[in-house]
Amino acid sequence: xxxxxxxxxxxxxxxxxxxxxxxxxxxxxxxxxxxxxxxxxxxxxxxxxxxxxxxxxxxxxxxxxxxxxxxxxxxxxxxxxxxxxxxxxxxxxxxxxxxxxxxxxxxxxxxxxxxxxxxxxxxxxxxxxxxxxxxxxxxxxxxxxxxxxxxxxxxxxxxxxxxxxxxxxxxxxxxxxxxxxxxxxxxxxxxxxxxxxxxxxxxxxxxxxxxxxxxxxxxxxxxxxxxxxxxxxxxxxx
Amino acid sequence: xxxxxxxxxxxxxxxxxxxxxxxxxxxxxxxxxxxxxxxxxxxxxxxxxxxxxxxxxxxxxxxxxxxxxxxxxxxxxxxxxxxxxxxxxxxxxxxxxxxxxxxxxxxxxxxxxxxxxxxxxxxxxxxxxxxxxxxxxxxxxxxxxxxxxxxxxxxxxxxxxxxxxxxxxxxxxxxxxxxxxxxxxxxxxxxxxxxxxxxxxxxxxxxxxxxxxxxxxxxxxxxxxxxxxxxxxxxxxxxxxxxxx
Numbered sequence: 001x002x003x004x005x006x007x008x009x010x011x012x013x014x015x016x017x018x019x020x021x022x023x024x025x026x027x028x029x030x031x032x033x034x035x036x037x038x039x040x041x042x043x044x045x046x047x048x049x050x051x052x053x054x055x056x057x058x059x060x061x062x063x064x065x066x067x068x069x070x071x072x073x074x075x076x077x078x079x080x081x082x083x084x085x086x087x088x089x090x091x092x093x094x095x096x097x098x099x100x101x102x103x104x105x106x107x108x109x110x111x112x113x114x115x116x117x118x119x120x121x122x123x124x125x126x127x128x129x130x131x132x133x134x135x136x137x138x139x140x141x142x143x144x145x146x147x148x149x150x151x152x153x154x155x156x157x158x159x160x161x162x163x164x165x166x167x168x169x170x171x172x173x174x175x176x177x178x179x180x181x182x183x184x185x186x187x188x189x190x191x192x193x194x195x196x197x198x199x200x201x202x203x204x205x206x207x208x209x210x211x212x213x214x215x216x217x218x219x220x221x222x223x224x225x226x227x228x229x230x231x232x233x234x235x236x237x238x
Numbered sequence: 239x240x241x242x243x244x245x246x247x248x249x250x251x252x253x254x255x256x257x258x259x260x261x262x263x264x265x266x267x268x269x270x271x272x273x274x275x276x277x278x279x280x281x282x283x284x285x286x287x288x289x290x291x292x293x294x295x296x297x298x299x300x301x302x303x304x305x306x307x308x309x310x311x312x313x314x315x316x317x318x319x320x321x322x323x324x325x326x327x328x329x330x331x332x333x334x335x336x337x338x339x340x341x342x343x344x345x346x347x348x349x350x351x352x353x354x355x356x357x358x359x360x361x362x363x364x365x366x367x368x369x370x371x372x373x374x375x376x377x378x379x380x381x382x383x384x385x386x387x388x389x390x391x392x393x394x395x396x397x398x399x400x401x402x403x404x405x406x407x408x409x410x411x412x413x414x415x416x417x418x419x420x421x422x423x424x425x426x427x428x429x430x431x432x433x434x435x436x437x438x439x440x441x442x443x444x445x446x447x448x449x450x451x452x453x454x455x456x457x458x459x460x461x462x463x464x465x466x467x468x469x470x471x472x473x474x475x476x477x478x479x480x481x482x483x
Contacts, residue, residue, distance in 0.1 A: 047392035134290055135325035135451055139391060140315030153329045233329050235373030 010201035014208050017192055019030075024188035025212060031174040031184060032106055032173045036167060038110025039117050046114060052147065061118065068115035074176045076108035079181040096183045105177040113170050120162035124155040157231055164224045168217045169172025175213075185209050239302050241266040241426050242287065242395060248295035249282055249450075256282045257450045259296070264395075266333070267424040271437040271458070274447035275473060281322075283447070284397040287428065288317045301394060315343055318388030318396040322403050324380040326372040332359060332383045333368040336390045343391070358386040361417050378409030382416055396420075398429040419472075431440040434477060438462065446470045 014021070046061045053061070068076070080086075081104035089099035136146035171183050175186040183191075189209045193202045239261035249257040256279045264270050272280045287298060289310050298305045305313055327335050338353035340346040346354065359368050362382040371382055383399055388396050398417070401431040402410045404447075414436050421427060421440040431437065437444050438458050445455040454461060454470045465471045 129325075131321060131323050131325035132327060135319075135321060135327065136338075138288060138290065138314050138319040138321075139387065140311045141339065142311050147340050149342060150327050150329075156419075157329070207441040233373065234371045 006204060007200060010198075010204040013198060013201055014192070014204055020192065021185065021188055021209070021212070024183060024185035024209075025216075026095055027097055027102075027182065027184040028171070028174050029216070030170045031102065031109065031177060031182070032167075034102075034106040035109035035113055035174070036168050038106060039113025039166070039170070042111070042119050043113035043117025046118035047125060047149070050118060050122045051125045052143075064111075065115040065118055068112050069119075071112075073108065073112055073173050076112055076177055077105055077176050080104040080108045092153060101180045101182040103178060105174070105182055109170055109173060109176075113166060116169075117163065120159045120166060121155065124159035124162070125151060127158055128154045157233065158226075160224065160231075162216055164221060164228075167220060167224065171217055171220070172213055185212060186227050195228045199230065240264055240299075241268075243299040243435045244287075244296065245298070246296035247283075247286060247293050247298060249279070249286055249291070249293050255450055257286070257293075260447075260450075260452050261296075262445060262452065262455060264426065264428065265428055266394075268442040269421045269427045269429065271438050271441040271444045272428070272430045272447055273432065273434075273437070273444060273473070273477070278447045279450040280401050280414070280447055284319070284399050284428065284430060287395075287397060288314050288319055290319075299316070302330055311343070315339075315391055316394050318391055320381070320384050320388050320396060320401050322400040322416035324372070324384050324404070325381055326383055326387075328372050328375065331369050331371055332364060332375065332386075335383055336387045339387065339391050354390055355386075357391045359383070361389070362386045363412070376409060377405045378412045381405065381413045385416055385420075387408075388433070395426045395428060398427060398431065400430050400432070402431065402433055404406070432477065446473065448473065 020199050046065065049061050050065075065141070081101060084104060084107070086100040086103050089103075091098050113179050132150050132154065133146055137143070138148040141149065174184055178186040181187060186209060189205045193199060193205045242264040244263075245261050247257055247260045248255075260279075260283065262270075272283065274280050282291060286293045287300075287305070288338060289305060300308070300313065300316060300375060308316075326332075327338065330338065333352060333355045336358060337346075337348070337351035340351035340354055341348065356368055358364065359365050361386055363372045364379060364382055364386070367375060367383075370379075372383070375383065380386050385396075385401075401417070402413050405413065409423075410433070410454070417427070417436065418440050429441075443455060444458045444459065444461045446453045446467075446469075454465060454467050461470065462474060465474060
C-alpha cells in the first residue's frame with residue numbers, strides 16, 4: 001500500500017462518521033450481553049451438573065462442551081446462520097440490526113461461552129474444600145441446601161477471575177459476526193473503508209476500532225475487579 | 239436406655255477393613271474418649287455415627303432409633319460434629335456460621351437465629367467476634383465457633399474429631415476449657431482426642447481402639463493406671479513419652 005499512513009484527512013473522515021461507528025459499538029455490546037447471558041444461563045448449571053450430576057445428563061453436558069470447545073467460533077457462527085431454521089425477522093432500524101443474524105451470532109457465541117463458563121464453574125466448585133460440604137451436611141442441611149448456601153457462594157466468588165477472562169474473550173469475539181454481515185463494530189468499520197476513495201483509511205479505521213475494543217474490555221475488567229473486591233471474603237479464604 | 243449404642247459395627251473402605259465388630263453403649267450425659275494409634279479407625283467410627291460414611295455391618299442406635307430408620311438430615315441435626323480442621327464456612331461471619339443451620343434446618347427467623355448465635359458465641363467466649371470471618375480468627379477461636387455451631391442446633395450428642403490436633407500448643411487450652419465446661423453441664427460427648435489431661439478430668443469412659451478393634455474400655459483411672467492389655471499399655475506408654483517430651 002503506497003498510501004500515506006495516518007493521513008489527517010482519513011482521521012477527519014473517521015471523526016465525521018463517529019455516529020456510524022457508535023451504532024456498531026451498540027450492537028457489539030448488545031451481542032456481548034446476550035451471548036454472556038446465554039452462556040451463564042447454560043454454563044453455570046452445566047458446571048454444577050458436571051460435578052454433582054450423574055449418568056446421562058453429565059455426559060450430555062460433557063460431550064456438548066467438548067464439541068463446542070473444539071470448533072472454531074467463525075465456523076459456529078456461519079453454521080448457525082445458514083443451517084438453523086431461524087425465521088427472517090427483519091431489521092431493527094437505526095442500528096441496522098438484522099435480527100436473524102443477531103440470533104445466530106448469539107447462539108454461537110452463547111453456546112461456545114457456556115462450554116467455557118461450565119469449565120470455569122466446575123473448577124471453582126471443585127476447588128472448594130470438601131470439609132465445607134461435610135460441615136454443612138453435619139449441621140443437618142440437605143445436599144441441595146449445602147450446595148446453595150455453602151458451596152455456590154464460595155464457588156461463584158472463585159469463578160470471577162475466570163468469568164472476567166471469558167467476558168473479554170466474548171466481547172472481542174463478537175467481531176466474528178462480521179462473517180455473516182451483522183452490523184457490529186468490525187462490519188461497520190469495513191463499510192467505512194470500502195466507500196469509494198477511502199481505501200487510504202483502512203489502517204486508521206482499524207486502529208480506531210482496536211482502541212474502542214480496548215477501552216471496552218479495559219473498563220469492564222476494571223468494573224469486574226471492583227465487583228470482585230466488594231464481594232471478597234474478609235481475610236481471604238485461608 | 240443408652241443414648242448411643244453400637245452393635246457389632248463393621249466398616250471397610252473397599253477391601254480395606256477399618257472397623258471390626260465394634261460394640262459399646264454410651265449413657266446420656268456421659269463423655270466417651272476414644273484413643274488409639276493413627277489409622278485405628280477412630281475418626282471413621284465417629285463418621286459412621288452421623289452417617290458421613292455408611293457402615294457395612296451391625297447396627298447403631300441413637301436414643302433407641304436405628305440410625306438408618308431416621309432421615310439423615312434429621313439424624314445430623316440430632317448429632318453435632320466438631321472437626322479437626324474446623325471447617326467453618328469461610329464466606330460467613332462467626333455469627334452466620336451458626337445461624338445458617340438454625341434458619342435453614344430449624345426454620346428459625348433471622349432475629350431468633352441471631353440472638354441464639356450471639357448467645358452461644360458468648361458461651362464460648364467469643365461475643366466480641368460475632369462479625370469476624372473465619373480467616374480473621376485464630377485457630378482456637380475458629381474451633382470455639384465450630385463448637386458453638388454444633389451446640390446451637392441443640393444436639394443430643396456431639397462428636398469431636400481430634401478437635402485440638404490442628405492447633406498450636408498455646409491455643410489448645412482454650413478449646414479444652416470449653417469442652418470441659420460442656421462436659422460439666424451434662425452434654426453427651428463422643429471425643430477422639432490425644433489430650434490425656436482432658437480424658438482424665440472429663441471422661442466417664444475411655445475406649446482404646448487398635449487396628450479397627452475395640453481392645454479395652456473402662457473409666458479413665460482404670461484404663462490409664464491398670465490397663466489389662468499389653469497393647470493398651472504400650473500405646474499409653476508411647477503417648478506419655480510424647481506428652482512429656
